[in-house]
Structure formats: structure tokens, C-alpha cells
Amino acid sequence: MGKDTGSRGRRQSELSDGELEVLKVLWEGRSNTVREVMERLHASGRKLAYTTVLTFMNRLEQKGYVKSDKAGLAYVYRAKRSRELVTSTKLRAMVEQLFDGAAAPMVLQLMKSENFSRDEIEAFRKLIDELDAEG
């Protein structure tokens, strides 16, 4: 019953939710020791143990999202991939996954479902005009 010796069950191993939470803090900070990141997380209401944050930082490093240098006592971490890169990668994945690669329907749905202010709408229009000008 279910010997199951084959090799199944792997995944892509990308940025996970928890790792992203930590990475976001790294993007904001300049110095970024584990303790500082933990404190900033606590400050924004996210309570995690020191070692949990450490685990995330390590995993982020293994996955190539950050790098660390020993600065005296502790390691200091810096993001290797920018927020823009990560967000656009995630957005692209979303487009593929939910809209089969068609980004326009996604934008349309967003524009419809989110309630944007006049100012925001104006910003959209402005950008559209620019894009249109370039072609």
C-alpha cells in the first residue's frame, strides 16, 4: 500500500510569503542586521522570534535575494534584487497564472474593481498619454 519510492513532489523554490515580508523590510532599511529587521517587523505589528527572522534571512541569501557581510559583531544584509525587479516578476507570474499571459485584462479588472480617486485616475491618464506618444 503506497510503497512510493519514486521521486515526486518538488517545487520551484521561489520567494515565499514570509521571505517577502522580510525582504520588504530590507528594501527600506539601510543597515539591516537581523535584530534591526526584527525590531522593525515588531514595530509594524509582526511579531516573530529572532531566530525566525534569521531563518528567513538565511533562506533569502540561499535563494540569492540578499547578501550579507560580517560587520563586526553581526552580519549586515543588503537586498541584491530590487523591489521593482521582484514586484514585476511576481506580477508577471500573476498575469500568466490568472490571465493566461494577457496583462491587459488584468489591468482592466484592477481599474474596475479598485476604487481609484480622481488623482489616481489622472495619473493613469497621464501615463497612458505618454505611452501613446511613444508607441
Next chain:
Amino acid sequence: MGKDTGSRGRRQSELSDGELEVLKVLWEGRSNTVREVMERLHASGRKLAYTTVLTFMNRLEQKGYVKSDKAGLAYVYRAKRSRELVTSTKLRAMVEQLFDGAAAPMVLQLMKSENFSRDEIEAFRKLIDELDAEG
């Protein structure tokens, strides 16, 4: 070394990637037995064992995304949550996760990074005008 008897490590249990793949097929189909879903997945290049598809359908049902009725021999599944609902929920989660709740920057980034055609841009402009008119 790490007795660790506490209760940690749970998650929200939401729609997973594999489940979504199957759900997307359900959204398209009318009849939707396990076998049919599997065949349509195969047709689009996604090879999964019958029981794997079954597992996803069951998990989808447990999570409330689909319901099933025994139609003679086999169960027939129908989606309980519409594509629109699911996509907008996922999009909202994305907005929260990546843009701290601000949808406008996400739309802007999409408009910049994806290369939209004139027609698509025209569609955006049209929608914007409508939104603007309502206000």
C-alpha cells in the same frame, strides 16, 4: 536540542497553484468529471495522473471552491466561486502583499512594464473616461 512541543507552523490554507490550475479548467467546462478535467489538462500539455487530479478536486471541495454531485457513475464538479471573484481576491492579496495596499502603483507599474498595443491602450483610456464620468 529542539524538544519543540509547541503548536506552530500552520497556514491559512488558501487556493494553491495546482488547485488553481484545475479550477481554471472547471471554469471553462460544463460537465466536469474528474476524467474530463484530466483530459482537458492533458490536451493543454499538462500531464497529471487521474488520482492527482482527483486529489485537487477534493481539496478544492474541502476549501469550498467547488461542489460535486454524484451523477450516476461518477461525480460531477461545478465551481462555486467565479473566476472574477477568485481573480479579484488574488489581485487584492497581491496589492496588499507587494504594494502595501496601494493599487494605483501596481497599475502604473503594470502599464509601464508590460508592452501594451495601441488597441489595449485605447481600451484603458476608454475605461478611464468612464470611471471619470461616474466619479
Next chain:
DNA sequence: GCGGGAGTACTACAAGTGTCGTAGATTCTT
């Protein structure tokens, strides 16, 4: 009235994830 095929239920299991505890190393304080 039974064998075969379709279908479902149950089990399994590896990798990934969230969450941390503990032990050992290093450094700061007195």
C-alpha cells in the same frame, strides 16, 4: 453471478514553509 473497467477513498511521501529552541561562539562589562 462473475470478471473487468471506471470511480472513489485512503495512504504515502518528499520538498517547501512558518515557526522556533538550544548550543556553541564571540564580545562586552565589570
Next chain:
DNA sequence: AAGAATCTACGACACTTGTAGTACTCCCGC
């Protein structure tokens, strides 16, 4: 230098997810 405060390394463990095998059930044709 002893003890305190910090850090990191390593392990641990429950739950999820992707993926599927096996066993049991039910009906159909012979």
C-alpha cells in the same frame, strides 16, 4: 577573567502542496 549579552549554526516539527499508488466498490455485459 568570569559572567552577561549577542550572534549564528543546526535541528526540529507541524502543516501544506504536488504527485501518485493501491485497494475497494459498483455496474455492465456476458
